[in-house]
Amino acid sequence: MTDQPTSLTQAIRPKIRLYVEQPLGAGQPVSLSQEAAHYLIGVMRQGTGSAVALFNGNDGEWRATILKAARRGCELICDEQTAPQQNPPDLWLLFAPIKKARTDFIVEKAAELGVARVCPVQSDFTNAERIRRDRLQAHAVEAAEQCGATFVPPVDNLQSLSRWLSDWPDGRVLFWADESTADGGAASGLDGAPPGPAAILIGPEGGFSPDERTRLAALPFVRRISLGPRILRADTAAVAAITLWQARLGDW
Numbered sequence: 001m002t003d004q005p006t007s008l009t010q011a012i013r014p015k016i017r018l019y020v021e022q023p024l025g026a027g028q029p030v031s032l033s034q035e036a037a038h039y040l041i042g043v044m045r046q047g048t049g050s051a052v053a054l055f056n057g058n059d060g061e062w063r064a065t066i067l068k069a070a071r072r073g074c075e076l077i078c079d080e081q082t083a084p085q086q087n088p089p090d091l092w093l094l095f096a097p098i099k100k101a102r103t104d105f106i107v108e109k110a111a112e113l114g115v116a117r118v119c120p121v122q123s124d125f126t127n128a129e130r131i132r133r134d135r136l137q138a139h140a141v142e143a144a145e146q147c148g149a150t151f152v153p154p155v156d157n158l159q160s161l162s163r164w165l166s167d168w169p170d171g172r173v174l175f176w177a178d179e180s181t182a183d184g185g186a187a188s189g190l191d192g193a194p195p196g197p198a199a200i201l202i203g204p205e206g207g208f209s210p211d212e213r214t215r216l217a218a219l220p221f222v223r224r225i226s227l228g229p230r231i232l233r234a235d236t237a238a239v240a241a242i243t244l245w246q247a248r249l250g251d252w
Contacts, residue, residue, distance in 0.1 A: 012063055013082045016044055017053040017145045019152060024059040028078040029067075037074035040066075053082060055150045060085040087151050088114035089250045090197045094121050094164065094174075095238055096204035097128035102235045106202075107136045109235075111143035111153055113242045114251065118155045119199075121164055125206035131158050161212065168221060172197040176216050177241050178224040179207050179231050189225035190248045198249065200225075200241045202234055 018040065022030050032040065040046050047069045054076070055061045061083035068075040093115045097103045103120075110118050118140065120131050137155045144152045168174065175189060175198060201216075208216065216222050227240045246252045 012051075012080070013061070014051040014053045014063060016040070016046065017055065017061070017148070019141045019145055020054050020056050022056060024054055024056055024062045024078055026078060026080065028062075030054060030064060030076045030078065032074040032076070034072050038071045040074055041069050042071045051079075052076060054078065055083075055144075057150065057152045058085060061150050083148075083150055085150050088116050088153070089246070091115045091242070091245060091250065092117040092119055092172075092199035093202070093238060093242065094119045094161075094199055095202040095234065096121055096123045096126040096161075097131050097158065098205055098234050102233075103128070103131070104136070104139050105235050106238045107139045107155060108143040109239050110242060111140040111149065112147045113239070114149075114246060115153050115242060116151075118153050119164070120156060120158045121161045121201075122158055123161045123204055124209035124212055126204045128158075133157050165215065165219065168219075169197075172199055172221065174199045174201055174219070174222045175225045175241065175245065176201045176222050177203070177227055177237050178213075178216075179203070180213075189223045190244060193223060193249060195249055198245065200238075200245060202238045202241060205234055 018036055020030055020032070024030070040052065046052065046066060048066050050066045052064050052066065053061050054064045060081050062078045063080050063082045064076040064078045066074060066076050093110045095106055097120050107118055118136070133155055140155055141152050173193060177200065225241065225244070227237055232240060
């Protein structure tokens with residue numbers, strides 16, 4: 001006797017997933033942008049009657065059927081929900097942008113690992129003076145499409161670390177990945193940490209300046225964390241820190 005499928009059955013979930021910025025629900029029509037239509041029809045070779053999975057970050061994942069297939073415009077209709085909305089824990093990632101490809105990597109992995117917000121910060125030793133927020137947001141969307149997530153973390157504009165620390169919200173713990181604790185002798189900093197709103201701070205390739213380190217060490221909402229006995233690259237540190245937090249305090 002085979003198992004009976006649930007109402008949100010995995011068996012009918014299409015392999016192609018697209019993020020849209022329109023409401024989703026039973027019988028809801030959806031019109032794709034020209035770029036999305038070209039990808040679906042021109043690149044993935046889908047046509048009228050094909051099934052596609054859609055999500056918008058709020059309404060879960062929906063199975064939709066293509067009603068009109070054209071590279072410059074594509075119309076679909078939502079049939080049934082195939083996955084409920086699953087939001088990540090209230091974890092922010094604050095990181096200093098580095099080289100383009102490695103910054104892209106950080107944003108992609110943050111979306112895959114499950115963060116609620118991605119916050120590029122300008123520190124004293126940050127090399128990048130500007131970012132393409134729209135490009136980074138697109139990477140977050142692509143990561144969510146690939147990993148089956150129904151939530152896409154928003155990517156903020158670049159903002160100075162000083163301003164972040166001055167306007168820090170009450171009740172949110174900031175876990176500072178301090179490279180000086182990489183001798184293996186310090187506690188992780190996650191042990192005994194309170195559950196609830198949190199953020200992780202990853203510095204640039206040159207680390208934090210002496211003034212930044214002094215300020216961070218004095219703030220009551222900051223907790224230092226160690227990422228092990230080796231000094232990690234910034235992109236590796238971001239992945240390691242999120243992984244540790246998720247495993248101890250998150251939804252893993």
